[in-house]
Amino acid sequence: MSELPSVTEAEQRIRASLPLFATERVPLDAAAGRVLRQHVLAECDQPPFDRVMMDGIAITLADAARRDFTVAGRQMAGMAGQVLADSAGCIEVTTGAMVPVGCDCVVPVEQTVREGDHVRLVDGWVPAARQFIHPRGSDCRQGDRLLAPGVRLRAPELAVLAANGVAEVEVAAVPKVAIIATGDELAEVEQQPLADGQIRRSNDRALAAALRDRGFVDVQLTRVPDDLAATTARLAELLATCQVLVLSGGVSVGQRDFVPEALRALGVDKVLHRIAQRPGKPMWFGIGPRGQVVFALPGNPVSALVCAVRYLLPALEQAMGLTSRPAERVVLAAPAGTSPALTCFVPVRVHHDDAGRAAATPVPAPTSGDFSALPHTDGVVELAPSDHAAPAGTVAPLYRW
Amino acid sequence: MSELPSVTEAEQRIRASLPLFATERVPLDAAAGRVLRQHVLAECDQPPFDRVMMDGIAITLADAARRDFTVAGRQMAGMAGQVLADSAGCIEVTTGAMVPVGCDCVVPVEQTVREGDHVRLVDGWVPAARQFIHPRGSDCRQGDRLLAPGVRLRAPELAVLAANGVAEVEVAAVPKVAIIATGDELAEVEQQPLADGQIRRSNDRALAAALRDRGFVDVQLTRVPDDLAATTARLAELLATCQVLVLSGGVSVGQRDFVPEALRALGVDKVLHRIAQRPGKPMWFGIGPRGQVVFALPGNPVSALVCAVRYLLPALEQAMGLTSRPAERVVLAAPAGTSPALTCFVPVRVHHDDAGRAAATPVPAPTSGDFSALPHTDGVVELAPSDHAAPAGTVAPLYRW
Numbered sequence: 050m051s052e053l054p055s056v057t058e059a060e061q062r063i064r065a066s067l068p069l070f071a072t073e074r075v076p077l078d079a080a081a082g083r084v085l086r087q088h089v090l091a092e093c094d095q096p097p098f099d100r101v102m103m104d105g106i107a108i109t110l111a112d113a114a115r116r117d118f119t120v121a122g123r124q125m126a127g128m129a130g131q132v133l134a135d136s137a138g139c140i141e142v143t144t145g146a147m148v149p150v151g152c153d154c155v156v157p158v159e160q161t162v163r164e165g166d167h168v169r170l171v172d173g174w175v176p177a178a179r180q181f182i183h184p185r186g187s188d189c190r191q192g193d194r195l196l197a198p199g200v201r202l203r204a205p206e207l208a209v210l211a212a213n214g215v216a217e218v219e220v221a222a223v224p225k226v227a228i229i230a231t232g233d234e235l236a237e238v239e240q241q242p243l244a245d246g247q248i249r250r251s252n253d254r255a256l257a258a259a260l261r262d263r264g265f266v267d268v269q270l271t272r273v274p275d276d277l278a279a280t281t282a283r284l285a286e287l288l289a290t291c292q293v294l295v296l297s298g299g300v301s302v303g304q305r306d307f308v309p310e311a312l313r314a315l316g317v318d319k320v321l322h323r324i325a326q327r328p329g330k331p332m333w334f335g336i337g338p339r340g341q342v343v344f345a346l347p348g349n350p351v352s353a354l355v356c357a358v359r360y361l362l363p364a365l366e367q368a369m370g371l372t373s374r375p376a377e378r379v380v381l382a383a384p385a386g387t388s389p390a391l392t393c394f395v396p397v398r399v400h401h402d403d404a405g406r407a408a409a410t411p412v413p414a415p416t417s418g419d420f421s422a423l424p425h426t427d428g429v430v431e432l433a434p435s436d437h438a439a440p441a442g443t444v445a446p447l448y449r450w
Numbered sequence: 451m452s453e454l455p456s457v458t459e460a461e462q463r464i465r466a467s468l469p470l471f472a473t474e475r476v477p478l479d480a481a482a483g484r485v486l487r488q489h490v491l492a493e494c495d496q497p498p499f500d501r502v503m504m505d506g507i508a509i510t511l512a513d514a515a516r517r518d519f520t521v522a523g524r525q526m527a528g529m530a531g532q533v534l535a536d537s538a539g540c541i542e543v544t545t546g547a548m549v550p551v552g553c554d555c556v557v558p559v560e561q562t563v564r565e566g567d568h569v570r571l572v573d574g575w576v577p578a579a580r581q582f583i584h585p586r587g588s589d590c591r592q593g594d595r596l597l598a599p600g601v602r603l604r605a606p607e608l609a610v611l612a613a614n615g616v617a618e619v620e621v622a623a624v625p626k627v628a629i630i631a632t633g634d635e636l637a638e639v640e641q642q643p644l645a646d647g648q649i650r651r652s653n654d655r656a657l658a659a660a661l662r663d664r665g666f667v668d669v670q671l672t673r674v675p676d677d678l679a680a681t682t683a684r685l686a687e688l689l690a691t692c693q694v695l696v697l698s699g700g701v702s703v704g705q706r707d708f709v710p711e712a713l714r715a716l717g718v719d720k721v722l723h724r725i726a727q728r729p730g731k732p733m734w735f736g737i738g739p740r741g742q743v744v745f746a747l748p749g750n751p752v753s754a755l756v757c758a759v760r761y762l763l764p765a766l767e768q769a770m771g772l773t774s775r776p777a778e779r780v781v782l783a784a785p786a787g788t789s790p791a792l793t794c795f796v797p798v799r800v801h802h803d804d805a806g807r808a809a810a811t812p813v814p815a816p817t818s819g820d821f822s823a824l825p826h827t828d829g830v831v832e833l834a835p836s837d838h839a840a841p842a843g844t845v846a847p848l849y850r851w
Contacts, residue, residue, distance in 0.1 A: 077639055078671070081659035095822060097644060104707070125676070127635030129646040145635045145749065147647045188820040195822055204660040204758070204851045205824035208751050211652035212821070216640045234528030234546045238478055239617045243498060245530040246548045251612035258482035259605040270479070275526070306505070348546065350609050357605070380806035405781035405845040406807050419589040420613070421496060421596055423606035444806040450605045 053325040056359070056392040056431065059334075063360055066320045067368045068340035070292065073222040077210055080202050082264050083220035084369045089196035092213040094186035098130070099148040102181040106161060106168050107152035109136040110178055116170045124149045139168055148182050155181035199372030201264075221369035223267050224292035224342075226260060228253045230272040231280065231299040231308060232348055251420075252297040252353045256346075259357050259450065265293075265365060275299070281311040288315055288337050295361060298348030300331045308345045309333055317343050325434070326392040328352035332360065342368060350420040355394045355429055358448040376446035379409040379430060385443075386413065387435040396426040399447065409447065423450070454726040457760070457793040457832065460735075464761055467721045468769045469741035471693065474623040478611055481603050483665050484621035485770045490597035493614040495587035499531070500549040503582040507562060507569050508553035511579050512537040517571045525550045540569055549583050556582035600773030602665075622770035624668050625693035625743075627661060629654045631673040632681065632700040632709060633749055652821075653698040653754045657747075660758050660851065666694075666766060676700070682712040689716060689738050696762060699749030701732045709746045710734055718744050726835070727793040729753035733761065743769060751821040756795045756830055759849040777847035780810040780831060786844075787814065788836040797827040800848065810848065824851070 054062065072086040101107065101124075108118055121138030124131045126145035133140050133151035140149045148155070160174040170176065189195065195209050202210070202220070210218055236247040243249070253270045260268050271287070273280045280299075287294055299308035300322070309322060317335040324332055329352040333345035344361050346353040367373060385395045397409035412426050428449035432439045439445070455463065473487040502508065502525070509519055522539030525532045527546035534541050534552035541550045549556070561575040571577065590596065596610050603611070603621070611619055637648040644650070651673065658669045672688070674681045681700075688695055700709035701723070710723060717739040725733055730753040734746035745762050747754040768774060786796045798810035813827050829850035833840045840846070 077655060078658075081662045091822070093644065095820075097649060098647065125635075126633055127647050127676075145633060145649070189822045193822075196825055200825060202659065203663065203825075204656040204755055205821060205827070207659040208652040208656035208755070208821045209825055211639045211655040212650050212751075214639055214642070214644075214650060232527055232546060234526075238612045238615055241615070243494070243615075246499065246528050248498060248546070249613050249615060251609040254478060254612040255605040255609035257479075258603065258608040261482045262604065275528075350613075354605055354609070375802065377808075378802040378804075378806050401776065401779040401808075403779075403845065404807070405779050406805070407778075407802075419496075419584075420606060420609045421492070421590045421594075424597055424601060424604075424610060426606070444804065 053323050053330070054321055056324060056326050059321055059324045060360065062321050063334055063364050064367060066336050067342065067364055068336075069370060070224050070368045071222045072219050074217045074219050077207070077216055077218060080210065080218045080220060081207055083202050084366075084371045085196055085200050085202055085206065085218065086198050086221050086370050087219040088194060088198065089210060089213060089215060091189045091191050091193040091195055093191045095188040095212065096183055096185055099185050100183040101142045101144055101146040101148055101155050102183050103155055103157040104143050105155055105157040105181070106139040107133065107142045107149050108139045108154050108156060108176065109133060109152055110154050110176060111136040118168050120166045120168060122149070153178050153182075157181060199370055201371060223265060224365070224368070225290065226265055226268045226293040226295060227287040227291040228256050228268060228270050229283070229287065229294065229296045230270070231275065231296060233275045235272065252346075252348065252350050255350065255354055256295055256297065256357055259354070259362060260365075263362050263366065277307040277311060280307060281314055284311055285315055288317070288339075288341055292341055293365060294341060294343045296343075296345040297353050300333045300345045300347060312343060312345070317341070325390060326394065327388055328394065329356040329359070330391070332356045334360070351396075351414050351423065354420070354423070354450065358428060358450060359394065359431070376448065377407070378444050379407040379447045381430065381439055381441050381443040381445065382408040382410045383441050384438045385411040385430070385432060387432045387437070387439050389436050390434055392434055393432045394429040395432060396423055397428065397430050397447070398425055399427045407447070409445070426450070454724050454731070455722055456726050460722055460725045461761065461764075463722050464735055464765050465768060467737050468743065468765055469737075470771060471625050471769045472623045473620050475618045475620050478608070478617055478619060481611065481619045481621060482608055484603050485665075485767075485772045486597055486601050486603055486607065486619065487599050487622050487771050488620040489595060489599065490611060490614060490616060492590045492592050492594040492596055494592045496589040496613065497584055497586060500586050501584040502543040502545055502547040502549055502556050503584050504556055504558040505544050506556055506558040506582070507540040508534065508543045508550050509540045509555050509557060509577065510534060510537040510553055511555050511577060519569050521567045521569060523550070554579050554583075558582060600771055602772060622772075624666060625766070625769070626691065627666055627669045627694040627696060628688040628692040629657050629669060629671050630685070630688065630695065630697045631671070632676065632697060634676045636673065653747075653749065653751050656751065656755055657696055657698065657758055660755070660763060661766075664763050664767065678708040678712060681708060682715055685712055686716055689718070689740075689742055693742055694766060695742060695744045697744075697746040698754050701734045701746045701748060713744060713746070718742070726791060727795065728789055729795065730757040730760070731792070733757045735761070752797075752815050752824065755821070755824070755851065759829060759851060760795065760832070777849065778808070779845050780808040780848045782831065782840055782842050782844040782846065783809040783811045784842050785839045786812040786831070786833060788833045788838070788840050790837050791835055793835055794833045795830040796833060797824055798829065798831050798848070799826055800828045808848070810846070827851070
């Protein structure tokens with residue numbers, strides 16, 4: 050057991066082996082959720098002009114005691130700049146408008162009384178220089194670096210792209226992923242009734258859902274029989290058309306676990322096989338002749354999902370160019386079992402306590418085949434090898450489903 | 451100011467006004483990320499048979515001292531059950547296979563030595579009853595409730611659906627959402643160059659990204675000029691074809707903020723207008739004649755996004771039937787400004803400290819128009835009205851972008 054790579058070492062070997070996927074240019078409306086692969090600089094000062102922050106009037110404070118003004122014009126949002134020539138006058142303004150030339154103060158409409166063409170300030174209201182003016186360039190200056198490659202494009206990033214005139218954006222291309230289920234015991238979800246000895250295919254659906262949730266939407270599902278020649282032939286086809294292969298099952302040490310053999314025959318370089326962890330020990334990972342990323346996950350559902358969230362998804366995110374952030378860390382709310390030689394992954398449900406801690410309650414699966422309790426969990430915590438159970442209060446990284 | 455509803459009251463009024471969106475049946479392969487709207491019961495015992503957990507041999511422990519066995523057959527995964535008649539024999543088994551009738555112990559292949567048709571147990575290996583057998587029904591029993599309406603279908607839920615033969619699943623229909631930008635100052639993202647007084651449309655792209663991220667993928671963008679008749683006409687069309695309208699801009703108290711007037715004319719019942727909060731005070735919310743959900747958000751980008759994550763997204767999730775969970779709570783890593791009368795929303799960046807706390811560093815926006823710093827943040831914390839700044843260590847709810 051001791052010669053198996055640790056979880057950390059396995060992660061490092063995987064990370065060091067990965068390619069960087071290609072980029073593509075997409076219209077802004079198709080960019081949400083994608084991984085940015087270009088720099089974005091400020092197109093112009095932001096705001097691009099001294100900007101009115103309230104509906105009201107713009108005035109000149111030359112004569113600080115003046116409280117009555119004659120309306121000399123209107124400056125609406127979107128209009129080119131008006132000019133106020135005389136400090137006895139004012140210009141009506143709306144939020145978002147340019148501050149008229151000659152004005153240095155905005156008085157909100159609530160602080161004014163209008164009578165015909167005259168506007169009076171409400172008693173007691175004291176106008177101040179630059180009041181309710183959002184100055185040109187105060188948010189950012191033309192040429193400022195606003196976004197760097199490696200960020201996921203969420204709402205704030207989309208606002209920045211649109212505001213800076215980026216109508217097409219360079220993002221990571223979404224790789225084609227094939228999920229391959231192995232195992233002659235697998236029945237289709239539609240099959241009725243189940244024959245003796247059969248269980249339904251479910252891992253591939255779960256893996257596809259995890260992938261789609263992270264933006265890997267180009268996913269095809271297929272299955273191969275427990276047969277070396279058929280498996281090799283199908284994998285050859287998929288290696289020719291996909292950037293990522295994810296197999297489930299067929300990687301233990303049994304007679305029929307010929308996935309490693311098939312991959313070897315196809316020139317997929319093994320980077321690792323088996324990791325000092327539970328569940329998920331049999332995981333296999335390699336790189337194909339054209340840089341294809343190949344994960345062969347254990348066939349047990351919990352094992353497969355643990356390997357997916359701990360290795361597969363972070364690996365594909367790295368290959369898309371996403372800047373990685375440290376794993377979320379949570380506090381065990383109850384003791385959890387560990388192993389002296391193996392890193393253990395334990396399903397947990399997370400809630401946020403009054404101290405602002407993320408408290409993780411273990412929901413151990415009785416076996417690595419049992420996933421019926423997983424819907425009540427948020428992910429798994431990673432517990433280092435230990436001779437003792439991890440006590441309540443242990444801080445551990447969380448990998449969400 | 452004091453008569454404005456609080457954030458909590460606004461949330462309650464919104465929640466009490468919402469319809470429940472319709473359901474639809476979708477194939478399992480289209481169900482990832484959707485909100486479940488049916489119960490799912492266990493189709494059969496899980497596992498459906500006593501299941502072999504390791505490749506190896508299955509034996510009968512009748513004669514506990516026996517260490518040599520004659521291979522009497524093979525039981526592969528997916529095969530109907532074999533029978534072992536004689537405790538001097540064994541049956542080769544693979545992971546996932548049925549335990550052959552008459553066997554009560556599985557010995558892993560690593561603990562055996564094979565010579566022709568004979569298998570010997572490795573010296574020192576002590577077989578035990580029921581070893582490496584995953585008993586029928588130990589994960590769940592036929593008819594057990596596995597999933598309830600209101601869960602989001604992630605990887606674990608997809609596994610449960612597939613494993614239980616649910617080939618079509620009843621989920622919340624995804625509502626048609628229209629995002630309507632108002633403001634004559636808005637230029638299209640492609641327009642070159644910007645004219646004086648113009649800024650580019652960006653709120654609608656940001657709102658669309660936030661919606662898509664939560665599964666609201668049927669989003670159309672449109673804009674209306676600052677004109678009551680044109681706005682009313684366009685909103686009438688959208689109310690006829692969409693379940694959700696999200697407007698940005700036009701809801702303050704200025705002359706040109708006629709969105710509330712247009713909505714009133716179209717029979718959209720106002721539930722609230724203005725909330726005791728900063729930013730986002732001018733928000734308007736109402737329900738249309740056919741139960742359409744109408745949010746009119748402020749035009750300032752930060753205000754619009756704050757209102758989206760605090761009200762719009764939770765409201766639409768409720769209307770989809772998603773069971774709500776308490777907001778994530780974080781700990782302020784530095785003081786943050788508050789207001790005596792208004793709830794304040796402050797952008798923060800979250801990192802997980804060594805104590806398992808989510809530490810939130812405030813990244814205040816200089817103005818509610820400034821979103822150039824938001825890409826460096828994870829969301830906003832909600833700070834209750836107070837005469838003093840919120841000190842470091844304050845625990846506050848987090849709303850992620």
